[in-house]
Amino acid sequence: MLILTAWSLRSQHKKSSASTLPISDDEQSNGTAAISYDEERRNELFLKDQIPWYIAYGGYAAVAAVSIGTVPQIFPQLKWYQILVAYIVAPILAFCNAYGTGLTDWSLVTTYGKLAIFAFGAWTGASHGGVLAGLAACGVMMSIVSTAADLMQDFKTGYLTLASPRSMFISQVIGTAMGCVIAPCVFWLFYKAFDNIGISGSEYPAPNAAIFRSMAILGVDGFSSLPKNCLTLCYIFFVGAIVVNLIRDLVPKKVSNFIPIPMAMAIPFYIGSYFAIDMFIGTVILFVWQKLDRAKSETFAPAVASGLICGDGLWVLPQSVLALAKVKPPICMKFLSRGMNDKVDAFITTLS
Numbered sequence: 001m002l003i004l005t006a007w008s009l010r011s012q013h014k015k016s017s018a019s020t021l022p023i024s025d026d027e028q029s030n031g032t033a034a035i036s037y038d039e040e041r042r043n044e045l046f047l048k049d050q051i052p053w054y055i056a057y058g059g060y061a062a063v064a065a066v067s068i069g070t071v072p073q074i075f076p077q078l079k080w081y082q083i084l085v086a087y088i089v090a091p092i093l094a095f096c097n098a099y100g101t102g103l104t105d106w107s108l109v110t111t112y113g114k115l116a117i118f119a120f121g122a123w124t125g126a127s128h129g130g131v132l133a134g135l136a137a138c139g140v141m142m143s144i145v146s147t148a149a150d151l152m153q154d155f156k157t158g159y160l161t162l163a164s165p166r167s168m169f170i171s172q173v174i175g176t177a178m179g180c181v182i183a184p185c186v187f188w189l190f191y192k193a194f195d196n197i198g199i200s201g202s203e204y205p206a207p208n209a210a211i212f213r214s215m216a217i218l219g220v221d222g223f224s225s226l227p228k229n230c231l232t233l234c235y236i237f238f239v240g241a242i243v244v245n246l247i248r249d250l251v252p253k254k255v256s257n258f259i260p261i262p263m264a265m266a267i268p269f270y271i272g273s274y275f276a277i278d279m280f281i282g283t284v285i286l287f288v289w290q291k292l293d294r295a296k297s298e299t300f301a302p303a304v305a306s307g308l309i310c311g312d313g314l315w316v317l318p319q320s321v322l323a324l325a326k327v328k329p330p331i332c333m334k335f336l337s338r339g340m341n342d343k344v345d346a347f348i349t350t351l352s
Helices: 002-017 037-048 051-072 078-102 107-125 131-162 165-193 207-227 230-250 262-271 275-292 292-315 316-322 337-352
Strands: none
Touching: 037 131, 037 275, 037 316, 051 131, 078 107, 078 131, 107 131, 107 207, 131 165, 165 316, 230 262, 262 275, 275 292, 292 316
16 A cells, blocks of 8 residues: 555656646646636635644654553553654554545555554564553554544545635544543443453454454464464465455356355354344345335435444443443343253243
């Protein structure tokens, strides 16, 4: 991404510095198209409120100084000079991520975080707490890189809606400051409300946490920490995913619709099988809706999906409060196999 970004900027610089001779009065002939009034207005407003360079550099230096002083106190395994190196390298990765997010609308912040896990975990070593140091460095790196991409997206929105970039930047600073208070409170709420949070098979298994921890262990101990035949299975399914994607791209669309997507198949392995059941029910509802009224389904499906996601996410807060208050549900449901159900019935019979 860094090489592609540098090449793209070089090409744009060449185009902007190249002079063209006006052959005729036709605007298209000399390679310059007329800018619409809306576009000219957007450019004017967006460039009017510039953020001074000394605020950007000074603010970054101040945040880096605070992190260098405080993060090693929270995570002693991570030294101050490692935080300094992270803040020196992070702007390059942040620029690449912001540029890539602008082109694809897909942030690769977790990828750069994984690079930090491997680099800082191996640097610290297993005997000096490399696993925890790698995870802490990942958190620092992801915070820097993701903030840059989020700010770039906000600037894009501000450009399209004729908003001031300075106002967008100030709003981002206020939101980040609020997040520094709200995020620990939400974590504390979860940690106190649910005793089994982060445990596999529980209501909140935190699959990403297990994945990142495994990567940190891998970065410190190497391939020897992996289970037997783990790499072999990884190689087989890696090649298999490429072959399936290649087939999907080569066959006609009416055939590719019936070929599963490897990424979608991989998600239940991380999160759990219940996620596949939810996806299946939602897909069936959307499929029936498209058959009944395709126009309305394409128009309102994103709104319905957003409402379901927001509703499910917001319900966690009252659920946590009820759990902290030790409120027990009046009815409890559980699905058992036929054999286990017979055993439960037999046990209840003995009690009666």
